[in-house]
Amino acid sequence: MISFILNSETINTDSHPGTTLLDFIRYGQNLPGTKIGCREGDCGACTVLEGTLNGDTVKYKSIVSCLTPLGNAHGKHIVTIEGINLKNLSPIQETIVEQSATQCGFCTPGFVMSLTGHGMAEEKTNYQKAIASVSGNICRCTGYKSIEKAAENISELLKNKDIDNPINWLVENKFLPEYFLHISEKLAQIEPMSNDSGLFQIVAGGTDLMVQKPEEIAETNINLFYNRSDLKGINEEKGNIIIGSACNATDIMNSETIQKYFPEIESYFKLISSEPIRNMGTIAGNLANASPISDLSIFFLVLNANIILKESDNTRTIPLKSFFLDYKKLDLKKGEFIESLIVPIPTLNFKFNFEKVSKRTHLDIASVNSAIYLELNKDIIENCSISAGGVGPVPKYLHQISNYLIGKKITNGTIIKANEILQKEITPISDIRGSKQYKRLLLRQLLFAHFIKLFPESISLNELIS
Numbered sequence: 314m315i316s317f318i319l320n321s322e323t324i325n326t327d328s329h330p331g332t333t334l335l336d337f338i339r340y341g342q343n344l345p346g347t348k349i350g351c352r353e354g355d356c357g358a359c360t361v362l363e364g365t366l367n368g369d370t371v372k373y374k375s376i377v378s379c380l381t382p383l384g385n386a387h388g389k390h391i392v393t394i395e396g397i398n399l400k401n402l403s404p405i406q407e408t409i410v411e412q413s414a415t416q417c418g419f420c421t422p423g424f425v426m427s428l429t430g431h432g433m434a435e436e437k438t439n440y441q442k443a444i445a446s447v448s449g450n451i452c453r454c455t456g457y458k459s460i461e462k463a464a465e466n467i468s469e470l471l472k473n474k475d476i477d478n479p480i481n482w483l484v485e486n487k488f489l490p491e492y493f494l495h496i497s498e499k500l501a502q503i504e505p506m507s508n509d510s511g512l513f514q515i516v517a518g519g520t521d522l523m524v525q526k527p528e529e530i531a532e533t534n535i536n537l538f539y540n541r542s543d544l545k546g547i548n549e550e551k552g553n554i555i556i557g558s559a560c561n562a563t564d565i566m567n568s569e570t571i572q573k574y575f576p577e578i579e580s581y582f583k584l585i586s587s588e589p590i591r592n593m594g595t596i597a598g599n600l601a602n603a604s605p606i607s608d609l610s611i612f613f614l615v616l617n618a619n620i621i622l623k624e625s626d627n628t629r630t631i632p633l634k635s636f637f638l639d640y641k642k643l644d645l646k647k648g649e650f651i652e653s654l655i656v657p658i659p660t661l662n663f664k665f666n667f668e669k670v671s672k673r674t675h676l677d678i679a680s681v682n683s684a685i686y687l688e689l690n691k692d693i694i695e696n697c698s699i700s701a702g703g704v705g706p707v708p709k710y711l712h713q714i715s716n717y718l719i720g721k722k723i724t725n726g727t728i729i730k731a732n733e734i735l736q737k738e739i740t741p742i743s744d745i746r747g748s749k750q751y752k753r754l755l756l757r758q759l760l761f762a763h764f765i766k767l768f769p770e771s772i773s774l775n776e777l778i779s
């Protein structure tokens with residue numbers, strides 16, 4: 314039985330856990346405000362909010378309901394557009410109307426839900442955060458200027474929000490109906506789902522599987538990993554950072570432990586998909602989908618990460634580098650799953666950078682991506698790891714260029730020579746994301762970008778391309 318709260322109503326359903334939350338909302342519950350656009354996580358028309366009990370408060374985030382397996386809603390508060398305006402338009406909706414930020418209206422519920430979700434966060438709001446919250450929403454007819462103006466006015470309306478208790482403040486100021494004040498008590502009464510240990514298809518955030526094979530997931534036996542508390546959490550332990558495999562990209566980006574060692578993490582992770590997809594897609598899903606351009610694989614490959622694989626009571630630890638065997642082929646035995654990622658804490662003298670080129674800034678998979686990790690002794694490279702995606706059948710750890718750079722002084726000449734080695738090490742193919750020649754050029758540019766960004770005083774673009 315799947316139990317959750319949909320707006321103000323408690324739902325108990327024995328519908329298949331792999332059907333989409335979107336279909337359940339629209340066709341099962343007759344709530345048509347949540348729209349169907351692409352069904353691929355791209356347009357944001359189906360955006361709803363997912364509230365999770367945290368102590369005695371509820372934390373909300375935006376998700377796309379078209380890629381959410383119904384079973385992932387268990388124990389959650391799901392809020393649709395109908396749930397935020399029981400009687401009148403909310404101030405967020407009123408602002409959209411005032412600014413003419415809606416035309417045909419098809420995208421509007423999605424924008425309203427994203428902007429409402431950003432208002433519910435326990436942090437100060439501002440225009441940049443309001444705009445970031447709609448990074449997963451597309452409008453095909455209004456034009457974005459009026460939407461941007463509405464977002465600006467909404468952040469102004471929210472500027473005095475009580476960040477210690479945003480839900481109470483939003484209820485008092487009529488952004489949310491009163492029933493929100495009682496959701497935590499209701500959620501506390503829902504028993505967690507038991508962990509199924511069957512040899513079924515694992516489904517985590519669903520952002521990959523629900524695009525690839527939604528019909529199959531809606532019919533087959535599935536093993537839901539998204540809400541498994543034993544696979545959550547990011548902690549520092551004995552010189553390592555341990556990341557639970559069900560942590561999503563937002564968990565990693567917002568983790569204080571990760572931020573301590575990677576203060577630029579937000580700027581790197583903002584390049585990954587959009588806010589709702591980052592709120593859903595897990596680290597294990599990113600590694601196990603075995604895409605040659607998966608961003609998190611590229612990011613963690615250079616950090617010498619290991620993964621712990623589990624099957625019943627047996628575990629084994631392998632380097633992430635050896636997890637990817639060939640195109641979509643992994644060192645993952647039948648019945649095994651990824652339990653966690655172990656990242657050694659970097660030494661004091663390290664430098665790190667992540668770069669990605671894709672056709673669009675938001676919501677897009679990389680054409681080519683790359684990460685670099687360096688340990689330095691003055692201007693001599695003592696340790697080096699470089700990875701790249703989109704230039705071979707798997708996310709690639711680049712052994713040859715990494716080894717070449719060890720012991721070298723950082724000069725323009727060193728980087729030019731390193732690029733020659735790099736070009737021999739990669740085997741890109743032409744596909745929808747670019748020709749093989751283009752991908753070679755892109756990776757050269759990303760290599761140069763790493764060094765220009767990390768060593769602006771000694772590396773110059775003009776010297777590199779002269």
Ligand SMILES: Cc1cc2nc3c(=O)[nH]c(=O)nc-3n(C[C@H](O)[C@H](O)[C@H](O)COP(=O)(O)OP(=O)(O)OC[C@H]3O[C@@H](n4cnc5c(N)ncnc54)[C@H](O)[C@@H]3O)c2cc1C
Pocket residue numbers: 353354355514515516517518519520521522523524538558559584585586587590593594595596597598599600601602606607608609649650651652676677678679
């Ligand atoms: C609109 C959109 C934009 C995207 N943009 C990006 C992007 O910019 N960069 C990027 O890298 N990716 C992107 N993706 C791909 C996807 O979001 C990520 O790969 C995500 O991390 C997948 O995680 P998930 O939990 O949703 O995986 P799921 O779809 O739930 O599962 C994917 C695979 O992983 C397996 N799996 C899940 N958990 C485990 C486990 N613990 N052990 C073993 N196997 C497991 C599943 O069985 C399945 O085979 C995008 C997807 C969409 C829809």
Ligand code: FES
Pocket residue numbers: 348349350351352353354355356357358359360377378379380
């Ligand atoms: S319908 Fe387009 S993101 Fe869900």
Ligand code: FES
Pocket residue numbers: 414415416417418419420421451452453454455
């Ligand atoms: S108002 Fe028509 S798609 Fe946005």
